[in-house]
Amino acid sequence: MSTPIAAIVLAAGKGTRMKSDLHKVLHPLAGKPMLLHLIDSVAGLSPARTVVVVGAGREQVERAVAPHGIATAHQAEQLGTGHAVAQAQDALAGFAGDVLVLYGDVPLVGADTMRRMLDRLHGPDAPATVVLGFRPADPGAYGRVIVAPGSDRIDRMVEYKDATDAERAATLCNSGLMAVRSADLFALLARVGNDNAAGEYYLPDVVMLAAADGRTSAVIETDAAEVTGVNSRGELAALEDVWQRARRARAMADGATLTAPDTVWFAHDTQLGRDVTVGPNVVFGPKVTVADGATIHAFSHLEGATVGAGAEVGPYARLRPGAVLGENSKVGNFVEMKKAILGAGAKANHLSYIGDADVGAGANIGAGTITCNYDGFLKYRTTIGAGAFVGSNSALVAPVAIGDGAIVAAGSVVTRDVAADALALVRPAQVEKPGWAARFRDAMRAKKAAKA
Template sequence: MSQPPLASTPLAVVILAAGKGTRMKSDLHKVLHPLAGKPMLLHLIDTVQQLTPERTVVVVGAGREQVEAAVAPRGAATAQQIEQLGTGHAVAQAETALNGFDGDVLILYGDVPLVGAATMQRMLERLHGADAPAAVVLGFRPADAAAYGRVLTEAGSDRIARMVEFKDANAAERAETLCNSGLMAVASRDLFALLARVGNDNAAGEYYLPDIVMLAREDGRITAVIETSEAEVAGVNSRAELASVEAAWQVARRARAMADGATLIAPETVWFAHDTVLGRDVVVEPNVFFGPGVSVADGATIRAFCHLEGAQIGSGVEVGPYARLRPGAVLEEGAKVGNFVEVKKTRLARGAKANHLTYLGDAEVGAGANVGAGTITCNYDGFFKYKTVIGEGAFIGSNSALVAPVTVGDGAIVAAGSVLTRDVEAGALALVRPEQVSKPDWATRFREKMRARKAARART
């Protein structure tokens, strides 16, 4: 049977996400648990988009409202599996959503989030091989084959002779090391016709998707398997498995960061988000956590024990140690945020500094400004938030509170310990504190008086 060239063949993707995920012990649907700050299912959907599918269908079941809400912004349709009757039954639920579609169908699993676009592409290319396989299965060889279904091939080829679920396998079949990941590529014109013939005469009484392979073989068709690594098809059924998959993802991401020109002093202690961007010659010291939405330009340094999320960091910027950048933090070229400084929805212009023990929220800090230790922008009155503007070259003395809305003009100086409630004009000095008073010998007399009082109490 001849097949059209891959480039001209439309693609649909069916992602199974109907399982209850009871082992997660969570109110959050299993496939929505985050991996590197993004739900597992969305990792998979975003990877699939690299292949520009014509349709994407997510098969939902328990907790479907959560899944539907998550995938709708990605343009994915959903199909409901009311009863959990096996993987074959689950895929069959997508038939209506794929009505009128004629092309290739990739079958994926929402709890197997790390499979890459290149592997998906290999599956599709094999489906269009000269021998025209009816289906292509993605196999792997795990360190422990455990209870995985087995794939037995014809000698010396990738053609499948038999596929069998572990529960139904005999001792010889269980000795096979090539296992079935569950991922599959099938032409739409074959898929649902084969599924309609799948029965449930097996140990679990379920309709198994892999049974279509043997049904195709009965029809005289060939099916094939391609192999990938165990890590790429790692599934998540528990929080421990999620942690394991997260760890594997982080190892790969750290390696890529260093290959792209960043220095990680202690790679195993740095945690990235799915969208972290690091420039060349960035240095990341130990124990740094990147939440979603962080970009770091060339030559910046992130010192130890920093937490960053939703922040843009310019070239040559220095952050930390022990700094926290929250969403909306923008540090322009050469700016510096030091130890125990928190920045939220604030822009520090070129060369601006906040070196110690400071909170900057809802603020604009001009180029070259210096914000002293212990400074706070008081941006919230319990009901609304307000903005603080600090001009270019301004100097904010230590332990100052800037009660927003307030503006400090270019080049102005705010004396240490000030509480600003009104604007300060450019070039001015603002002093907002009582005049210092010194009373000679007061401390000496006070101590003598208190010692005498203490002695008197001791005698009574």
């Protein structure tokens, strides 16, 4: 039987450098709160329990994790990472297994890395703790991990503030993430003191306490990008760039063409099929799926949309939540869709708003067409049948239905249903007055001359 897993996620910090009313760990990365990126990775391990330690702004964090069935523990005073982890003890009462200690502002740690930490915890030498280390380009003020030569056994760990010059010269740094058995964790934490430069209770001290008991600890390493933390908006933007670059590379490796990769922005859940082509300056918001062979032209924005196989979007198109494009359909420049379905082969090539509508297969929506779906109080749907043709600059006032094969003449304001294969012509009869324009110009020239 596999050992049960629990995760403790620290999210009690004030995040003052973000200068925001939104809690730091709830700031979005690729359209999803940082904390939920981490929670999703943890979920890949099927944990028995997950506890988020909250503090300042706890109500926001509690609301964010409640739908996921995650417990919270409150750290009323910010007395260090060791103290923060200790606050989860009650929430893990009765739990026996392995515990991962993670950080809500270190969102990109993957399930595979977490599994490596747990596997090392169960290695033949049975280390008391496993620390996740990394080697940043600039070690700066990170805590250092000092290992025995030629091994992964930790000799000692030291916070930068308390390190000697020789210890600061080490390049292996402590990410703060740790794996430890529940039977050891809280017993060790109870012995942690705060006799250090900051007067705080440090989680890494459990490593040295275990060593004093004659037990070793181990470190495994990961790439610095995976354990990048976020403390400011600038750091969040830099991490967003890291995430986007990796996602673009994966999209191209999976068979999509990005003609100007650095200008395409993905959401955390964007799905692209094979042979999809994405032009420059395209933005994918959350919940977008693009099927095989579709083309997203430049400067288009998609969110909550489904694009069918072989369909075309843009340039300069906006697909809002609920937009569905059928196979080989087309939405062209300056067209906006919302809660609307465009059937297979249907087209809205330019300058249109298609909202709360069902457009049948092969229908053609002329330039400047608007589905008038809102009366100031309620929304209504428009139905356009298969093969229908709606002329340019038409307004379809919902609720209204245009039958299969019907034609709506350009410039019409349609307020009643149109039967299949009928012509709807809703505009005044054209009146022509011979010679009127010439007489008008003569009269105006004379009027202007009289004022000179």
